[in-house]
Amino acid sequence: MYKIFTPVLLASLLSYVAFAQHGIDPAWSADVELPVPPGSSSARGFLYSNIGVFSNGKRIVFLSNTDNPGDPVYYTYSYDGVSWSTPQPFAAVSLVIGLNSPKIMVDHNDKLHVVWNSKAPQALFYSQMDSALNMVIDTARISDQPMYGIYNGVYPAIDRKNRLHVMWHEGKVGSDVTEVFYSRSLDGGLTWSPRDSLSVHDGLSSAFPRGQYNAYDGDSLAILWRDTSTVRSDDWDIHMVVSQNGGATWSAPVVINKSSAFQGDPDLVIDPQGRFHLFYHEAPASDPYWGIRIMYGYSDDLGTTWQPSATFTPISNNQRSYLAEGSRYDTQNDVLWTFWKEEDMLGLKGGDMMAAYSTDRGLTWSTPEYITDRGETSIGFKAVALLPNGGLAVNYELPNYPATGQVRVFYKERQPLDVVTGLDAERPIAKPVIYPNPAWDLLTVDLAGQAAREIILMTAAGRVVRKQKPLGQARPVQFNLQGMGSGLYLLKIVYADKIVTAKVIKQ
Missing domain, CATH: 2.120.10.10 (Neuraminidase)
Incomplete structure (x- = not known):
């Protein structure tokens, strides 16, 4: 009886999977x-x-x-x-x-x-x-x-x-x-x-x-x-x-x-x-x-x-x-x-x-x-x-x-995406604090209590120029900008389930 029932059950499961709706x-x-x-x-x-x-x-x-x-x-x-x-x-x-x-x-x-x-x-x-x-x-x-x-x-x-x-x-x-x-x-x-x-x-x-x-x-x-x-x-x-x-x-x-x-x-x-x-x-x-x-x-x-x-x-x-x-x-x-x-x-x-x-x-x-x-x-x-x-x-x-x-x-x-965080505007998380912006020689990123896996600083063309792995949620992360040309940069903060992007100006 077990061997006869198994194909029937399998067919039912396959039918359920094939026609299951995924939602919006x-x-x-x-x-x-x-x-x-x-x-x-x-x-x-x-x-x-x-x-x-x-x-x-x-x-x-x-x-x-x-x-x-x-x-x-x-x-x-x-x-x-x-x-x-x-x-x-x-x-x-x-x-x-x-x-x-x-x-x-x-x-x-x-x-x-x-x-x-x-x-x-x-x-x-x-x-x-x-x-x-x-x-x-x-x-x-x-x-x-x-x-x-x-x-x-x-x-x-x-x-x-x-x-x-x-x-x-x-x-x-x-x-x-x-x-x-x-x-x-x-x-x-x-x-x-x-x-x-x-x-x-x-x-x-x-x-x-x-x-x-x-x-x-x-x-x-x-x-x-x-x-x-x-x-x-x-x-x-x-x-x-x-x-x-x-x-x-x-x-x-x-x-x-x-x-x-x-x-x-x-x-x-x-x-x-x-x-x-x-x-x-x-x-x-x-x-x-x-x-x-x-x-x-x-x-x-x-x-x-x-x-x-x-x-x-x-x-x-x-x-x-x-x-x-x-x-x-x-x-x-x-x-x-x-x-x-x-x-x-x-x-x-x-x-x-x-x-x-x-x-x-x-x-x-x-x-x-x-x-x-x-x-x-x-x-x-x-x-x-x-x-x-x-x-x-x-x-x-x-x-x-x-x-x-x-x-x-x-x-x-x-709905649109939020301009600073890249997250849904109606579903925000605590925004990181980035200062000073515009920056000269040093840029500080305060994650506002959020745990991030990595922070990456890139040129507007996408070339990585600096990156760090934060040691904890409480300590701000600092980037030394000396030797970098002036202009627009992108700061990408990689969390466990999302990526946040912000614009940074180097003076």
Whole structure:
């Protein structure tokens, strides 16, 4: 009887483990279901970038009206993230036939930039709205007559000099050869540069270009994409081009971390000091399904070398993780964020949205946070925007909800991180006292009764210049700064379960 019962019990335990829910990180708010367009039974999101936030906190989300192909794009807005307006149509779309998903972004002057494309005429367009959602620029043409039949993978970006950048691939992934292109605008979207071909037209597909410059005001830019390395459609490498004149011209493509593994869907952020932060997913050839992970590396020399490892470092959980996107640099609190999708069930089930952050420009990473917990259902079309205080606003779509065949979009937020400690502002610990700051020859760190494992002093570029292991909680730790150059330094305090980062000025 014992031998008969054991497999039954084991099967029950395995079933429990497979379908156990992990919960949501407490820093994230509850889900808010967004309204559907009038007369519609469903609403879908748009991939990568369908959300924006104005300086007064007004959030806007673009939705797809799945029940009316002739009136496909709507938007809804909210001032608190809880109560949302009745969706209304995006007016510019009525001038064309067949819309591919619009991408939006809000700049530092509260202008809403919208990039979209149509089947008739076959072109890539730009529109602009103000914070009251009045149409300012209706339909400016970015590009037309795609070389490979259709526009896809469109990604917009804006830098701190208010230059508008749009990158995309032409062709349909999986059935066509696809190649990567770019255009920019220096006059707020009124006119656009001629289409610039970035990838090599070699008969092997290049797709999904990325480059996020929201925190950067320099001229050294990069765009990365996934590029087929052999005739196998699933064997991708990461390719990169660099511009040192703000996008006027671009270098020839180079391969980043060429590997036998399958690499894809890169996401690039350039921080205020010009550091490149690269995220992508990598699937080993020996275990491409369960072995896929989110990889990270940073570069301070325009992508020539990468740290902390030339082969990059996994930052996701030891679980199937892919589709890194929506990465942002929060300039209010100096926090780097990235997001991805994690699945824990076979057959593309149990897919939830994850987040991780770094408070020291990529040197260390937080434990990944669960943003959603949807059981067996896999969320889709996740998108992220920064709130004015450095908090996060996200939305995603949920299929087969509230009934089979229907779709809804959900919205939620996260509180910002505290600027000094790098900890959740609503969950503070006793802050260390760092003095004097600015400092000359001696810097003192009083841990305020907290036990720390190590204290590290680094340059702004991440090079360690001093470090100590505290002997106890009561005695302050002192650093001799003699011989160090003046400027900004980062002080990292490593506790048992968290890392605290603070800025220090050396006079």
